[in-house]
Amino acid sequence: MPDARPNGADLRRAILDRSRSLLVEEGYHHLSMRKIARAVGCSATSIYLHFESKDALIHALIDEGMARLHDRLEAARDSAGRDDDPAACLAAMARAYVAFGLENPEYYQVMFQLHPDRMARYPAEHYRRARRNLELFAGVLARGAEAGTFRVENPDVGAHVLWTALHGLISLLLAERVDVRIADEAFVEAAIRHALDGFRVGAPAS
Amino acid sequence: MPDARPNGADLRRAILDRSRSLLVEEGYHHLSMRKIARAVGCSATSIYLHFESKDALIHALIDEGMARLHDRLEAARDSAGRDDDPAACLAAMARAYVAFGLENPEYYQVMFQLHPDRMARYPAEHYRRARRNLELFAGVLARGAEAGTFRVENPDVGAHVLWTALHGLISLLLAERVDVRIADEAFVEAAIRHALDGFRVGAPAS
Amino acid sequence: MPDARPNGADLRRAILDRSRSLLVEEGYHHLSMRKIARAVGCSATSIYLHFESKDALIHALIDEGMARLHDRLEAARDSAGRDDDPAACLAAMARAYVAFGLENPEYYQVMFQLHPDRMARYPAEHYRRARRNLELFAGVLARGAEAGTFRVENPDVGAHVLWTALHGLISLLLAERVDVRIADEAFVEAAIRHALDGFRVGAPAS
Amino acid sequence: MPDARPNGADLRRAILDRSRSLLVEEGYHHLSMRKIARAVGCSATSIYLHFESKDALIHALIDEGMARLHDRLEAARDSAGRDDDPAACLAAMARAYVAFGLENPEYYQVMFQLHPDRMARYPAEHYRRARRNLELFAGVLARGAEAGTFRVENPDVGAHVLWTALHGLISLLLAERVDVRIADEAFVEAAIRHALDGFRVGAPAS
DNA sequence: AATGAATGAGCATTCATTCAT
DNA sequence: GATGAATGAATGCTCATTCAT
Numbered sequence: 038m039p040d041a042r043p044n045g046a047d048l049r050r051a052i053l054d055r056s057r058s059l060l061v062e063e064g065y066h067h068l069s070m071r072k073i074a075r076a077v078g079c080s081a082t083s084i085y086l087h088f089e090s091k092d093a094l095i096h097a098l099i100d101e102g103m104a105r106l107h108d109r110l111e112a113a114r115d116s117a118g119r120d121d122d123p124a125a126c127l128a129a130m131a132r133a134y135v136a137f138g139l140e141n142p143e144y145y146q147v148m149f150q151l152h153p154d155r156m157a158r159y160p161a162e163h164y165r166r167a168r169r170n171l172e173l174f175a176g177v178l179a180r181g182a183e184a185g186t187f188r189v190e191n192p193d194v195g196a197h198v199l200w201t202a203l204h205g206l207i208s209l210l211l212a213e214r215v216d217v218r219i220a221d222e223a224f225v226e227a228a229i230r231h232a233l234d235g236f237r238v239g240a241p242a243s
Numbered sequence: 244m245p246d247a248r249p250n251g252a253d254l255r256r257a258i259l260d261r262s263r264s265l266l267v268e269e270g271y272h273h274l275s276m277r278k279i280a281r282a283v284g285c286s287a288t289s290i291y292l293h294f295e296s297k298d299a300l301i302h303a304l305i306d307e308g309m310a311r312l313h314d315r316l317e318a319a320r321d322s323a324g325r326d327d328d329p330a331a332c333l334a335a336m337a338r339a340y341v342a343f344g345l346e347n348p349e350y351y352q353v354m355f356q357l358h359p360d361r362m363a364r365y366p367a368e369h370y371r372r373a374r375r376n377l378e379l380f381a382g383v384l385a386r387g388a389e390a391g392t393f394r395v396e397n398p399d400v401g402a403h404v405l406w407t408a409l410h411g412l413i414s415l416l417l418a419e420r421v422d423v424r425i426a427d428e429a430f431v432e433a434a435i436r437h438a439l440d441g442f443r444v445g446a447p448a449s
Numbered sequence: 450m451p452d453a454r455p456n457g458a459d460l461r462r463a464i465l466d467r468s469r470s471l472l473v474e475e476g477y478h479h480l481s482m483r484k485i486a487r488a489v490g491c492s493a494t495s496i497y498l499h500f501e502s503k504d505a506l507i508h509a510l511i512d513e514g515m516a517r518l519h520d521r522l523e524a525a526r527d528s529a530g531r532d533d534d535p536a537a538c539l540a541a542m543a544r545a546y547v548a549f550g551l552e553n554p555e556y557y558q559v560m561f562q563l564h565p566d567r568m569a570r571y572p573a574e575h576y577r578r579a580r581r582n583l584e585l586f587a588g589v590l591a592r593g594a595e596a597g598t599f600r601v602e603n604p605d606v607g608a609h610v611l612w613t614a615l616h617g618l619i620s621l622l623l624a625e626r627v628d629v630r631i632a633d634e635a636f637v638e639a640a641i642r643h644a645l646d647g648f649r650v651g652a653p654a655s
Numbered sequence: 656m657p658d659a660r661p662n663g664a665d666l667r668r669a670i671l672d673r674s675r676s677l678l679v680e681e682g683y684h685h686l687s688m689r690k691i692a693r694a695v696g697c698s699a700t701s702i703y704l705h706f707e708s709k710d711a712l713i714h715a716l717i718d719e720g721m722a723r724l725h726d727r728l729e730a731a732r733d734s735a736g737r738d739d740d741p742a743a744c745l746a747a748m749a750r751a752y753v754a755f756g757l758e759n760p761e762y763y764q765v766m767f768q769l770h771p772d773r774m775a776r777y778p779a780e781h782y783r784r785a786r787r788n789l790e791l792f793a794g795v796l797a798r799g800a801e802a803g804t805f806r807v808e809n810p811d812v813g814a815h816v817l818w819t820a821l822h823g824l825i826s827l828l829l830a831e832r833v834d835v836r837i838a839d840e841a842f843v844e845a846a847i848r849h850a851l852d853g854f855r856v857g858a859p860a861s
Numbered sequence: 862a863a864t865g866a867a868t869g870a871g872c873a874t875t876c877a878t879t880c881a882t
Numbered sequence: 883g884a885t886g887a888a889t890g891a892a893t894g895c896t897c898a899t900t901c902a903t
Contacts, residue, residue: 044862064358070898080864082900091898150356150418152270168422197425198434205411212356214373219403231404235437254887276873286889288875297873456883476770482877492885494879503877562768562830564682580834609837610846617823624768626785631815643816643853666866688894698868700896709894868900876892882885 043077049087051077056098057144064143095147096163102141102148103166109133110173123181127236130174131203131229138207146211149204171196178236187236195236202232249283255293257283262304266349271357301353302369308347308354309372315339316379329387333442336380337409337435344413345431351413377402384442393442401442408438455489461499463489468510469556476555507559508575514553514560515578521545522585535593539648542586543615543641550619558623561616583608590648599648607648614644661695667705669695674716678761683769713765714781720759720766721784727751728791741799745854748792749821749847756825757843764829767822789814796854805854813854820850 043051055076059068070091074081088094113133117125138145174196181187189195206228209215215224249257261282265274276297280287294300319339323331344351354373380402387393395401412434415421421430455463467488471480482503486493500506525545529537550557586608593599601607618640621627627636661669673694677686688709692699706712731751735743756763766785792814799805807813824846827833833842 048862069896071896081898082864082866083862085899086862146358149420150414152272152352152418164422167420171422193422194425194430194433197421197430198437201411201415201421201434202408202438203411204415205407205409205413207411208356208414209407209410212358214355214370215403215407216370216374216377216399219400224400224403227400228404228407231438231441232408235440275871277871287873288890289888291874292887460883481875483875493877494886495884497878498883558770561832562826564684564764564830576834579832583834605834606837606842606845609833609842610849613823613827613833613846614820614850615823616827617819617821619823620768620826621819621822624770626767626782627815627819628782628786628789628811631812636812636815639812640816640819644820644849647849647852687892689892699894700869701867703895704866864903866901866903869897871897872895874893876890879889880887882887 043079048077048079048083052079052084052087052094053097053101056094057101060098060143060147061141065147095151098144099148099151099163100166102144103163103170106134106137106148107170107173109137110170114173114177123177123184123186124233124237126177127174127181127187127199128229128233130177131199131233134203135207135225135229138204139210142211145207150208171200174199181236185238188238189236198235199232203229206232249285254283254285254289258285258290258293258300259303259307262300263307263350266304266353267347268349270349271353301357304350305354305357305369306372308350309369309376312340312343312354313372313376313379315343316376320379320383329383329390329392330439330443332383333380333387333393333405334435334439336383337405337439340409341413341431341435344409345416348417352417355410356414377406380405387442391444394444395442404441405438409435412438455491460489460491460495464491464496464499464506465509465513468506469513472510472555472559473553477559507563510556511560511563511575512578514556515575515582518546518549518560519582519585521549522582526585526589535589535596535598536645536649538589539586539593539599539611540641540645542589543611543645546615547619547637547641550616551622554623557619562620583612586611593648597650600650601648610647611644615641618644661697666695666697666701670697670702670705670712671715671719674712675719675762678716678765679759680761682761683765713769716762717766717769717781718784720762721781721788724752724755724766725784725788725791727755728788732791732795741795741802741804742851742855744795745792745799745805745817746847746851748795749817749851752821753825753843753847756821757828760829763825768826789818792817799854803856806856807854816853817850821847824850 052073056068056073059072059076063072070081070084073094074084077084084094088097110130110133113129114126117129171193175192178187178189178195178199179192182189182192187195206225210220210225258279262274262279265278265282269278276287276290279300280290283290290300294303316336316339319335320332323335377399381398384393384395384401384405385398388395388398393401412431416426416431464485468480468485471484471488475484482493482496485506486496489496496506500509522542522545525541526538529541583605587604590599590601590607590611591604594601594604599607618637622632622637670691674686674691677690677694681690688699688702691712692702695702702712706715728748728751731747732744735747789811793810796805796807796813796817797810800807800810805813824843828838828843
């Protein structure tokens with residue numbers, strides 16, 4: 038008979054899951070240890086059995102987010118015909134990235150906008166995971182470069198450049214800083230295309 | 244002999260200045276009325292003589308930041324030969340924008356990343372100021388379009404698109420999310436060029 | 450040409466008038482020196498030129514209230530045929546008293562429920578004014594006793610007894626402690642009659 | 656050896672007890688969480704372990720008061736010969752009610768004078784408890800009516816009417832508004848009798 | 862493994878009052 | 883007579899964390 042109140046490894050999972058929900062549903066500044074504990078059905082103290090501190094919990098959350106994002110990017114790439122059409126792949130991935138950000142505002146912000154001093158303690162692990170997503174972009178760019186579809190000098194740099202553009206789009210939309218007369222699907226599409234077009238043959242190398 | 248503890252109109256200035264420093268040094272979520280007061284050398288209560296609320300203080304800070312940024316963009320545009328060379332103008336402005344962001348990390352973040360929840364009360368005035376900066380970009384784009392230098396369908400949209408790219412670059416650098424092996428001047432330059440190249444004649448319209 | 454911003458003796462009047470309004474409209478715990486000043490159109494400091502402290506201001510307010518109440522009681526008594534019909538007089542006064550309380554909830558509470566430590570400094574003056582209202586009741590009771598209409602041993606005691614009953618009615622209604630299924634005009638009337646009937650000949654003396 | 660600083664369930668009790676004392680000693684508007692904490696010897700935060708909010712603490716205080724009052728009223732009724740002599744019962748209860756109020760001044764004020772704004776959140780439970788005390792009065796009135804001792808149309812209304820009279824007596828005495836030359840035991844007795852006499856057969860119905 | 866109890870530091874804001882001008 | 887500037891104390895409440903059990 039399963040108990041409603043998880044314990045052991047299940048508790049760790051439950052904490053992560055409920056934290057993510059709280060984050061997505063109520064926002065970062067509503068995410069407190071007490072509230073997580075209440076949502077999970079354990080004591081606030083118990084969280085500390087599984088996570089050294091709130092920072093550590095948030096790092097774990099970020100890591101999971103990176104993995105989720107990775108899955109989505111891979112899925113987008115594969116569904117766009119993994120090897121045949123690098124341009125379509127890259128476009129699908131860019132759109133998937135933007136969609137992920139816009140669908141999970143607070144989560145995305147924690148993953149990519151959290152202030153560095155919150156991140157200071159576990160940078161290595163974090164960067165490794167985040168990098169995997171960029172490698173996905175870099176891989177497609179490299180493949181496209183080989184195939185003559187893209188003009189890219191350094192795929193890693195190219196991936197970063199593309200990333201900054203997509204991230205800027207998401208950030209400003211989430212912060213609601215984009216003029217309401219501008220911010221519609223057409224604008225999102227225009228920004229994505231602008232970010233992608235720089236790689237087209239005929240454009241200068243990134 | 245000047246007194247260390249400012250008063251009168253000086254106090255207002257001192258509050259703004261010290262707030263900005265605290266913001267840059269410690270980050271938004273460490274910015275409290277008490278800390279500002281301690282840094283300025285007045286009582287927390289006194290801040291309320293000059294600013295209706297913490298929100299109002301932050302709005303004032305943002306407004307100042309927008310004005311400073313505006314000055315810098317104008318200066319960049321003008322020093323690049325205002326009317327003669329739209330491409331040079333746009334490049335100079337883009338670099339000035341990025342430089343401003345990188346030199347004033349937390350200030351920039353408050354200006355452009357602060358969640359709208361936190362500043363819901365005075366959005367109109369704020370947006371108007373922010374828009375003026377975008378109009379600077381849009382103006383150059385429009386001039387370039389007329390001169391046949393740029394290919395831009397709608398200068399306002401184009402300005403927003405450019406903005407998202409530059410903003411993304413700044414954001415990720417400030418959040419220290421960019422791989423240290425990538426994040427150097429060459430990368431910044433590459434990203435800026437990528438953002439600009441989309442407007443070149445021969446590239447698709449934004 | 451009259452100035453919108455009163456000064457001198459006018460200022461004192463204006464402070465009292467606006468304080469009373471604020472009290473009646475917003476309640477005692479919203480009555481702060483700052484708010485009064487804002488409502489009057491003077492500085493908070495200026496209030497201290499006319500009233501030693503907030504307590505003193507409130508005492509003055511109470512005194513005025515007592516005078517207003519006095520006027521109303523007198524008017525009620527006189528309109529009920531001052532000398533001819535003590536019973537009608539007393540009833541009219543009782544109703545006027547209750548009406549005054551119910552129409553000016555917060556004002557009434559300040560006049561009669563304010564905690565003694567707020568009153569400590571000026572009790573003498575206060576009591577003298579309050580007593581005048583009771584003397585009005587006592588007068589009618591005495592007249593009725595002479596005329597054989599009332600059975601009252603000591604008119605002063607009788608006035609106090611009547612007062613406690615009316616005050617209790619007002620207090621509980623204002624505090625919204627009376628069951629909603631009970632609290633209507635019929636109940637108010639029943640309570641007033643109950644309070645008055647004790648003085649009827651045939652009832653035991655108060 | 657008992658520790659001076661209570662903990663656990665004792666702490667809850669200590670908080671209630673010290674709060675009640677502070678209320679009596681300093682008055683409602685001086686009752687702050689911090690002061691309670693200081694008096695109890697715990698941190699202000701700890702109070703929140705036992706009471707959700709200041710309101711909840713005050714509600715608990717009120718509930719306790721209502722229960723104590725209930726006990727006293729029941730005891731008075733029973734000691735006066737529960738069923739045999741309704742008039743004696745009612746008189747004993749009225750005197751017990753007044754005695755309770757005069758012996759627990761601030762306690763009484765919190766129970767019956769606190770403005771509803773301050774206790775808006777749990778009115779239902781509160782009113783239910785308060786009503787139980789009135790039902791005690793109503794019960795005796797009903798019994799007396801059946802026995803022909805009292806003349807009461809509606810026992811609930813009658814109980815409320817009696818309550819207003821007793822409450823007014825207590826309120827004015829506690830607020831020290833009653834003339835010192837009047838306020839002695841004889842006056843209290845006179846007021847109580849006045850309140851009771853309205854129910855005597857021969858008097859009009861309440 | 863898990864928890865209830867406890868805490869100190871912190872928050873934005875309001876208050877009555879004082880003082881130099 | 884009047885004021886603007888300034889303040890210390892206070893408010894209810896939330897937070898991440900610790901510790902004894």
